Amino acid sequence: MQGALPLPMNMNKKWKLATIAVVTFLLLSLNPEIRLIGLVIESVGLETIFIAIEAQVILALGIFYRRWLAPLANLLNKLLERLDPLYFRPKMSLIRAYPKMVLHSIPFLVTAVHIVAAGTVLSHA
Incomplete structure (x- = not known):
């Protein structure tokens, strides 16, 4: 065959x-x-139809964010605050006053920098 x-x-x-x-x-x-x-x-008009579809997509994504992503992000934030003592989410007013403060919102970055700095100081001593 x-x-x-x-x-x-x-x-x-x-x-x-x-x-x-x-x-x-x-x-x-x-x-x-x-x-x-x-x-x-x-x-x-086609543009009006596209605007209506875009509005529906934005509305659906907003609902998805509020119901699913925001609670997961808050849970992750609480977990990271427990694990990393130097992690926190600074407010925009604090970031405007001190721009380098945004580095604290990156998990484990400041802790890693302190560990590397301590290792460098101890290796040269």
């Missing part, structure tokens, strides 16, 4: 066009409201 023979290029293109035609026909015949989308887009 041999495998199926490859179709010639013309036959391949014909099958692709037939598939596209059948799928388009099924979409338009089974979902007649799809035809109305074209009229809505034509009447209000």
